[in-house]
Amino acid sequence: MEITGKKHVGVFTFPFASHPPLLLNVVRRLASAAPAVVFSFFSSAKFNNALFTERGCDNILPYDISDGLPEGYGYDRKVVGEAQIGLFLGVAEEEFKRGVQAAEKDVGVRVSCLVVDVFLWFSGDLAGEMKIPWVAFWTAGSSSLSAHFHTDLIRQKYDKLKDSVRLDDEIPNLIPGLPMIRFSDIPKEVIFGDLESPFATMLHKMVGAITKATAVLVNSFQELDPDLTNNLSLLFNNFLLIGPFNLVSKQKPSSKSDESCCISWLDTQNPRSVAYISFGTVCTPPPHELVALAEALEETKTPFLWSLNNDAQKHLPSGFLDRTTTNGWGKIVPWAPQVQVLSHCSIGVFVTHGGWNSVLESIGAGVPMICRSFFGDQPTNAWMIERVWRVGVRIEGGSFTKHGTCGALQLVLSSSSDDGLKQRIEALKDLAHKSVGPNGSSARNFKTLVDVVTGATL
Structure with a gap:
């Protein structure tokens, strides 16, 4: 299939939990706003089969990538959590590169932008090699993003204070932009548990890469956390809060509908x-x-x-x-x-x-x-x-x-x-x-995102 004269965007998902459907939510909105753009959506076969009733969806084309599980084991195999994430990360970079090559051959257009789950930190290097914009999507809120971004700072404070404060003591300015929080309320991958695990390592590498992103997307709205938003806006290029998704997306009725009345x-x-x-x-x-x-x-x-x-x-x-x-x-x-x-x-x-x-x-x-x-x-x-x-x-x-x-x-x-x-x-x-209404903050941010993805701001 050759689609000439169109932009081509590669979308990389982290194929676990709610990550793929959330990113597909963004892509469907972009596909509607930019019908001249083709979006190649890369995820595991498990998620693509669940998310796409047909193999093609308007200008969104699903492509399967390996989740790292040995072939033939299937999803009934009890490889879950950190172990499964580790297997996926072991093959992810090569799988996405292979997927991009296949999609470019199918579409007949070079990929001109990458929209990715920010957990896939290595995609920033790929975008750099391809000399194209790299748009990173954070699926959670500004407070947890800030906690992860300031991991090194928080670890330094923890090492300094751990002998003099309890985990449930309120600590001022532990996270920039947040007046008070407790160590016990910080995501454990920041200061507790196995900090060398695949998941914790992935998050730490993400922190080192995210400032290179052309834009950083968050499913939230500016008025919810104005101080955190202002702080993160100084750290990232085009820090764009484009939610809440549940208020901006026309959800299709679930196959389950309301069976239980x-x-x-x-x-x-x-x-x-x-x-x-x-x-x-x-x-x-x-x-x-x-x-x-x-x-x-x-x-x-x-x-x-x-x-x-x-x-x-x-x-x-x-x-x-x-x-x-x-x-x-x-x-x-x-x-x-x-x-x-x-x-x-x-x-x-x-x-x-x-x-x-x-x-x-x-x-x-x-x-x-x-x-x-x-x-x-x-x-x-x-x-x-x-x-x-x-x-x-x-x-x-x-x-x-x-x-x-x-x-x-x-x-x-x-x-x-x-x-x-x-x-x-x-x-x-x-x-x-109001944020998702006409001229609302999220609506304006989404227009900026469309410009970034289509190349209008470049």
């Missing part, structure tokens, strides 16, 4: 009364915490919609399902259409792991949060939610107990104890929606 059930509940509970597709609290959370819901008689997989449901207290679901004030489903659920007028609080997509979806819907974080950027996000934006609370002690969860539910849902939390989340919601 969540929305019709929510229609029967009182306004702002329901706790929506979901910890994403990766995180599940241990059995004793599931019990504590269930007991707190019963104790406070809080109406709830709980997205919980079938395997985890067996850990709930004996009789809990019968006592709560038969009388209509509780509903447990294996999957829920989260964006639609959060937008429903009956939702009063989101009990969440604090993953970045969930945080933005909750802000976009104006729903306060109760956070039980697990790993990665989640503790940092929870800190921002409770202490910086003040639109939610972290669960007391970091894990669910009956007492702590009862207190959090009553604090967030009770109007008598409201200290302005609901007003603050509504204010952030308004700012988020």
Whole structure:
């Protein structure tokens, strides 16, 4: 297939978790805004098969690259986490180079720009060799990006302070642009754990490369973290916040749709009364915490919609399902259409792991949060939610107990104890929606991105 007279952009994904669909979100917006550009989208066969119902999608062409797993083992093989990431990184650079050559041959046009997941730090060198722009995409928030970028600075401060402060002590100016945070809320790859692991090493190499990027993209909006945004804008070329994605993308209905009738059930509940509970597709609290959370819901008689997989449901207290679901004030489903659920007028609080997509979806819907974080950027996000934006609370002690969860539910849902939390989340919601509207900050940043990708600014 030869497409002459067109621009050709190579898109490199990090084929794990939510990274490929998030980058495809950006590419679909770019493809719509720049129909004269062909986008070659490189990801593993697993993700391409899931993301593309057909092998071609308008001006977006999927190409499979190896995920590093030995041929023939398939995805049922229990090679997960750091081990699988290590296998992928071992072949990634050559795989993407091979993919670019194949795409250029197919399209008949040289690649003129690379849009990549920033974890793929080596792609900056490839862009340099090709003498083309390199656009790096960070899938999380500005606070975690800043934490990783300032890894060396934070490690120096930790070495200096570790004998005189506790991990839960609040440290001023630990991250530039953030007045206060704790060491315990920093992503563990910065100062804890195996700092020589493939994942930690990848993140550190990313830090050394990202300042060379022609543009750095973030799924956020400027008004959420103005001080962090200003600080990072001084460090990066074209620091572009172009989200929240859930407010700018027309999502196609999921194949799962609403099989469990969540929305019709929510229609029967009182306004702002329901706790929506979901910890994403990766995180599940241990059995004793599931019990504590269930007991707190019963104790406070809080109406709830709980997205919980079938395997985890067996850990709930004996009789809990019968006592709560038969009388209509509780509903447990294996999957829920989260964006639609959060937008429903009956939702009063989101009990969440604090993953970045969930945080933005909750802000976009104006729903306060109760956070039980697990790993990665989640503790940092929870800190921002409770202490910086003040639109939610972290669960007391970091894990669910009956007492702590009862207190959090009553604090967030009770109007008598409201200290302005609901007003603050509504204010952030308004700012988020304005940012993606006509002449909003995210809308303007996206126009700059289109210019970079199409070569209009070069």
